Amino acid sequence: xxxxxxxxxxxxxxxxxxxxxxxxxxxxxxxxxxxxxxxxxxxxxxxxxxxxxxxxxxxxxxxxxxxxxxxxxxxxxxxxxxxxxxxxxxxxxxxxxxxxxxxxxxxxxxxxxxxxxxxxxxxxxxxxxxxxxxxxxxxxxxxxxxxxxxxxxxxxxxxxxxxxxxxxxxxxxxxxxxxxxxxxxxxxxxxxxxxxxxxxxxxxxxxxxxxxxxxxxxxxxxxxxxxxxxxxxxxxxxxxxxxxxxxxxxxxxxxxxxxxxxxxxxxxxxxxxxxxxxxxxxxxxxxxxxxxxxxxxxxxxxxxxxxxxxxxxxxxxxxxxxxxxxxxxxxxxxxxxxxxxxxxxxxxxxxxxxxxxxxxxxxxxxxxxxxxxxxxxxxxxxxxxxxxxxxxx
Amino acid sequence: xxxxxxxxxxxxxxxxxxxxxxxxxxxxxxxxxxxxxxxxxxxxxxxxxxxxxxxxxxxxxxxxxxxxxxxxxxxxxxxxxxxxxxxxxxxxxxxxxx
Ligand code: SF4
Ligand code: SF4
Numbered sequence: 365x366x367x368x369x370x371x372x373x374x375x376x377x378x379x380x381x382x383x384x385x386x387x388x389x390x391x392x393x394x395x396x397x398x399x400x401x402x403x404x405x406x407x408x409x410x411x412x413x414x415x416x417x418x419x420x421x422x423x424x425x426x427x428x429x430x431x432x433x434x435x436x437x438x439x440x441x442x443x444x445x446x447x448x449x450x451x452x453x454x455x456x457x458x459x460x461x462x463x464x465x466x467x468x469x470x471x472x473x474x475x476x477x478x479x480x481x482x483x484x485x486x487x488x489x490x491x492x493x494x495x496x497x498x499x500x501x502x503x504x505x506x507x508x509x510x511x512x513x514x515x516x517x518x519x520x521x522x523x524x525x526x527x528x529x530x531x532x533x534x535x536x537x538x539x540x541x542x543x544x545x546x547x548x549x550x551x552x553x554x555x556x557x558x559x560x561x562x563x564x565x566x567x568x569x570x571x572x573x574x575x576x577x578x579x580x581x582x583x584x585x586x587x588x589x590x591x592x593x594x595x596x597x598x599x600x601x602x603x604x605x606x607x608x609x610x611x612x613x614x615x616x617x618x619x620x621x622x623x624x625x626x627x628x629x630x631x632x633x634x635x636x637x638x639x640x641x642x643x644x645x646x647x648x649x650x651x652x653x654x655x656x657x658x659x660x661x662x663x664x665x666x667x668x669x670x671x672x673x674x675x676x677x678x679x680x681x682x683x684x685x686x687x688x689x690x691x692x693x694x695x696x697x698x699x700x701x702x703x704x705x706x707x708x709x710x711x712x713x714x715x716x717x718x719x720x721x722x723x724x725x726x727x728x729x730x731x732x733x734x735x736x737x738x739x740x741x742x743x744x745x746x747x748x749x750x751x752x753x754x755x756x757x
Numbered sequence: 758x759x760x761x762x763x764x765x766x767x768x769x770x771x772x773x774x775x776x777x778x779x780x781x782x783x784x785x786x787x788x789x790x791x792x793x794x795x796x797x798x799x800x801x802x803x804x805x806x807x808x809x810x811x812x813x814x815x816x817x818x819x820x821x822x823x824x825x826x827x828x829x830x831x832x833x834x835x836x837x838x839x840x841x842x843x844x845x846x847x848x849x850x851x852x853x854x855x
Contacts, residue, residue, distance in 0.1 A: 577790070581789065665764050723806065726826075727767045
């Protein structure tokens with residue numbers, strides 16, 4: 365498969381949308397090479413300014429506008445650019461003074477949006493780090509949301525002159541990049557780790573800036589997984605269904621369906637072709653939609669196993685439906701071929717959901733991939749051979 | 758329904774209890790409740806729940822924790838940085854607002 369430099373096919377350079385240059389922002393919250401330019405005054409979210417001993421600080425709205433919500437919705441369906449970046453620096457929400465709390469975030473627009481939305485009922489400072497348009501968690505993993513950048517940003521914004529206290533609230537999921545003790549040593553500021561979910565910020569503040577254990581835990585509930593499925597379907601679909609590779613696969617399936625000892629028969633293609641396409645679609649649905657949703661209830665720990673089991677159940681159902689004692693050997697071999705291919709495709713797609721999950725370790729993923737990929741390849745070969753053979757018996 | 762669990766006995770997390778000062782920082786930053794306090798020191802309570810994010814090791818001033826940190830992302834193997842990363846990043850923003 366091709367190796368695009370950005371995070372998804374739609375961002376490929378030949379479409380002219382990857383790394384749009386100085387005027388544009390990064391394409392999404394995960395991989396970007398764009399840098400931010402322009403003044404801090406840019407953006408509809410800036411609604412004024414606040415005077416401080418260190419100069420004027422732009423004031424941002426805590427309310428999200430229609431454009432902001434639309435941007436988030438588009439990101440969910442993977443439409444267009446994922447979003448854009450905010451200029452790093454210090455921002456004011458409400459009417460903050462020297463005693464107001466300081467919340468730290470990344471300069472990915474959506475990260476910034478979710479935070480300011482939660483600050484609606486208070487006055488606070490928001491310190492935006494330059495993570496090159498990447499969200500906190502991913503940036504922390506890469507180290508761009510990290511100790512160095514935080515210490516540097518504290519200095520460049522003259523934060524010590526603006527606030528009288530020496531405390532920063534850093535999202536807990538930024539902790540992989542930030543060493544609280546080093547920040548303290550290098551800047552004098554104490555890091556308090558805030559809740560994992562931005563929506564817990566009001567509760568966290570009420571609780572005296574203390575996160576309760578439930579605010580500290582990352583979960584992966586049904587609703588969380590459901591929200592991810594559109595992105596799964598769209599990002600896989602644009603490759604496997606309506607993308608070039610997908611069209612080639614589907615066309616091949618129809619062509620193969622017409623093969624016969626007597627050559628190529630149209631009526632056979634019309635009879636078996638729709639079946640083949642249906643099997644392909646079922647496998648797609650299992651991998652992109654059902655596997656993520658049913659994740660905790662599918663047996664096995666490895667995603668490849670979960671996907672394969674699901675595909676296997678689907679294959680059984682199909683077999684039960686298609687099996688006919690009077691059917692010839694051709695049909696039987698065809699059914700057998702799909703009984704191999706369906707779980708394979710489902711498993712192959714389900715494995716990539718590891719990337720979206722919140723509890724898988726890199727070592728685990730390495731192990732899973734080392735075992736799963738050879739099995740996928742072998743099973744695909746076996747399935748395809750059976751599929752073609754079935755046309756000739 | 759219990760917690761979702763990934764592969765067993767595979768994570769690289771190590772705690773060197775002799776260096777631990779019992780500051781509790783690792784318990785604070787871990788998103789999966791891997792550590793508990795046993796007496797005056799940290800103890801690994803649920804090792805298999807570790808996702809190797811590296812937050813604990815980074816924030817342990819005593820240097821008592823080591824882990825090979827990385828993003829567990831299958832898409833790196835299949836097609837570079839494409840698909841799973843987008844979903845993961847989206848989830849991190851949508852689900853956690855970070
Ligand atoms: S952060 Fe380090 S020193 Fe503190 S409790 Fe955990 S292991 Fe011990
Ligand atoms: S690496 Fe992350 S998940 Fe694992 S124990 Fe440390 S903080 Fe917890």
